[in-house]
Amino acid sequence: MVGSACARDAAGPIAGARALKVCAGAGPFWPTMTLALRGNHAWVACKEQSRVVRVDTRRGKTVKSVRLGGPAIAVASGYSSVWALESGGTLYRLGASSGKVLRRIATRANAAYNIWVGGGSVWVADDQGAAVIRISPSTNRVVARVDSGGDGPADMAFSGASAWVINHRDRILTRIDLAANRPTPLGDVGGEAPERMVWSNGSLWLTGRGTKLLQVDGSDGSVDRTVDIGVSGIDLAAAGDDLWVPTRSAAIDPRGLPRMTALVRVSATTGGVAVIARASSRVDVHGLAADRAGLWLADNTKGRLYRVPRRR
Secondary structure, three states: OOOOOEEEOOOOOOOOOEEEEOOOOOOOOOOOEOEEEEOOEEEEEEOOOOEEEEEEOOOOEEEEEEEOOOOEEEEEEEOOEEEEEEOOOEEEEEEOOOOOEEEEEEOOOOOEEEEEEEOOEEEEEEOOOOEEEEEEOOOOEEEEEEEOOOOOEEEEEEEOOEEEEEEOOOOEEEEEEOOOOEEEEEEEOOOOEEEEEEEEOOEEEEEEEOEEEEEEOOOOOOEEEEEOOOOEEOOOEEEOOEEEEEEEOOOOHHHOOOEOOEEEEEEOOOOOEEEEEEOOOOOEOOEEEEEOOEEEEEEOOOOEEEEEEOOO
8 A cells, every 4th residue: 555656537526636546445334534634644544454544645655554453433633643543442643753653542432433633632422422532632541521412423613612512313512611521502403414513714514414504603503594505515624714515416315325416615704605526426525624725535435535626
């Protein structure tokens, strides 16, 4: 795997996108956070190979491969480290430059799901335990287990002294006071299964299966605006005023598969929607990351990392 090169995917499923070869094989119960950016490198969680890889995005080459003790289901970057989660609930702290395993942290999650970095901590979802687990990057220890306020914590967002958790099975949005680790359920935000969330332009933005793009007031959970992006969104990434959303078709939406029909960009200020690309063949979305120059999208089914420029 180390040393594989990239190619411009001119005839690929996302017109105009650059494609880099990465690990293939998402397996059943596909992961949703397989991509993290750090400088000119992308880290990709390779679930079926139980490893994470670092890709030099300038040269299009995989330059590091790190073996985990089980299926790699999520990766994140923050606090001068890369954090990788395996399905058994062990969180690996990796040196951002060396890729060396610095710590193995037992989260004791019943069903570890995803990783987030924010509020001065690293967080892991316990999908079956209705909680999010807070880890201190200073001590590499679990410091709190916070009730998610609902069933199925799926995503988190952060701003100032608050964090939010969206629970995809009962649609409950919960705000967490970071100083006290105190959760306050804000209620049902609607939609069928809202499961992806970001903080942008002073609001929470949510989407998911059977759910349009929702602009939500973080103080009380009320929906301020609903943006029509098509049937529903698979994932969500924010950079500046841009909200990037890969969308599903009506046929795929009831099944919940992460199969993209179109990629849209939404203004967080105006709510204006621009269709950036339509998938000409199968594209599965397992990881998403945005910067001001565009979007990175990981398809772990095909083993492709796509770079979509903003100027389109």
